[in-house]
Amino acid sequence: MIRSEVLKSIIPVISDHLTICNIGLPSQEMHMLDDQPSNFYMLGTMGLSSSIGLGLALAQKEKVISIDGDGSVLTNFGTLPTIANNVADNYILFVVDNGSYGSTGDQPTYAGQKTSLAAVASACGCENVVECQAEDAANALSTALDSNKMTIIICKCESGNITVPVILMDPVVIRDRFMKVVQARNS
Amino acid sequence: MSVNDKIVADFVKNKVEFITTVPCKQLAGVIEKIENCKDIHHVPSNKEDEGMGLCAGAFMGGKRSAIIMQNTAIGVTINTLATLIQFYRMPLPMLISYRGELGEPVACQVEMAVHTKALLAQLNIPTYHFHHQNDVDEFDGILNHAFMSSKPVAILTDASFWKGQSS
Numbered sequence: 001m002i003r004s005e006v007l008k009s010i011i012p013v014i015s016d017h018l019t020i021c022n023i024g025l026p027s028q029e030m031h032m033l034d035d036q037p038s039n040f041y042m043l044g045t046m047g048l049s050s051s052i053g054l055g056l057a058l059a060q061k062e063k064v065i066s067i068d069g070d071g072s073v074l075t076n077f078g079t080l081p082t083i084a085n086n087v088a089d090n091y092i093l094f095v096v097d098n099g100s101y102g103s104t105g106d107q108p109t110y111a112g113q114k115t116s117l118a119a120v121a122s123a124c125g126c127e128n129v130v131e132c133q134a135e136d137a138a139n140a141l142s143t144a145l146d147s148n149k150m151t152i153i154i155c156k157c158e159s160g161n162i163t164v165p166v167i168l169m170d171p172v173v174i175r176d177r178f179m180k181v182v183q184a185r186n187s
Numbered sequence: 188m189s190v191n192d193k194i195v196a197d198f199v200k201n202k203v204e205f206i207t208t209v210p211c212k213q214l215a216g217v218i219e220k221i222e223n224c225k226d227i228h229h230v231p232s233n234k235e236d237e238g239m240g241l242c243a244g245a246f247m248g249g250k251r252s253a254i255i256m257q258n259t260a261i262g263v264t265i266n267t268l269a270t271l272i273q274f275y276r277m278p279l280p281m282l283i284s285y286r287g288e289l290g291e292p293v294a295c296q297v298e299m300a301v302h303t304k305a306l307l308a309q310l311n312i313p314t315y316h317f318h319h320q321n322d323v324d325e326f327d328g329i330l331n332h333a334f335m336s337s338k339p340v341a342i343l344t345d346a347s348f349w350k351g352q353s354s
Contacts, residue, residue, distance in 0.1 A: 055244025
C-alpha cells in the first residue's frame with residue numbers, strides 16, 4: 001500500500017476527529033478523499049504537523065490526530081522529546097513512514113534506511129509507540145483512540161504517489177472553519 | 188514591580204494562557220516566573236519553529252499563545268512566520284532577547300543583531316525595541332495590539348533594558 005491507500009483506509013476511523021494534515025501531498029490527498037472542516041491543511045512549514053497537533057491537544061479537550069511523514073519528523077526531530085515530556089492523552093501522532101520524501105519526488109529518507117523512528121520516539125521518552133504495517137493502520141488508530149493514551153504510530157508503507165490537485169482554499173478559511181469546529185465541540 | 192513581574196502580569200492580563208520558550212541568559216528570570224505562573228501553560232521547545240507550531244495549535248485550540256526566544260531565532264523562523272503565522276493570519280507576540288547590542292560580550296551575537304530589525308521589517312512585522320527599563324510600560328498595549336491585529340509582533344529587549352531590572 002502507498003500513502004494515499006493508507007489514508008483512504010483510515011478515513012472511516014479519523015473522519016470525525018480533529019486532524020492536522022501534513023504539508024504537500026498528504027494534505028492534498030486528505031482534501032480530495034474526505035474534505036472536512038475538522039481537517040486543518042498545512043500549506044507550508046514542513047515538519048510542524050506534530051507541533052501544531054500537540055499545541056492543539058494541550059489547549060483543549062477533543063482528540064487530535066496529527067498526520068505526519070517520516071521526512072517531516074526527520075526535519076523536526078526536536079518535536080519527539082517535547083511530545084514525550086508534555087503528555088496529552090487526547091493526542092495521536094500518526095506517521096506515514098514510506099521511507100521517502102514523497103511530495104518532492106520520492107527521494108529516500110534515512111528512516112527508510114538505518115534509522116528507526118519508533119526506536120527514536122521510544123528513546124525520546126514517548127510511552128506508547130506502535131509500529132504497524134500499512135494494512136493494520138486503521139486498527140492501530142482505532143486502538144489508540146479507544147485507549148485514551150497519547151500514542152505515536154509509525155505506519156510503514158510503500159513509497160509512491162497518485163495525482164492530486166493542489167488545495168486552492170484560502171488559508172484563513174481553512175483556519176477559520178477548523179477553529180469553529182474546535183470551539184463548537186469544546187462548548 | 189520588577190520587569191519580570193510586569194511582563195508576566197501583562198501576559199495574564201491579556202489572557203495569554205500558553206507560552207513556549209527557548210532560553211536565553213537575559214530571559215532566564217522571566218522564563219522562571221512563567222514556569223511558576225499558575226495561569227500560564229508553559230511548554231519549553233527545542234527549536235523556535237517548533238515553538239511557533241505549538242503556539243499555532245494552542246491558538247486554534249482557543250488559547251492565546253506567545254513565544255519567548257532570542258533574536259538569533261529570527262533566522263530560524265522566517266519560513267514559519269511567513270507560511271504559518273502570517274499566511275493563516277494568527278496573532279503571535281514574540282518576546283525576544285536582543286543579543287548583540289551595547290554591552291554584548293560575545294562578538295558572534297552582533298552578527299545576527301545587525302540583521303534582526305532588517306529581517307523583521309522585510310517581514311512587515313510590527314517591531315518594538317525595549318532599551319530603558321520603563322519601556323516595559325508599553326508591553327500591555329503591544330500585546331493588545333498583536334491580538335487586535337492578528338499579527339506576529341516582535342518585542343526586542345536589549346542588554347541595557349535587562350540591566351535596569353530590579354529582580
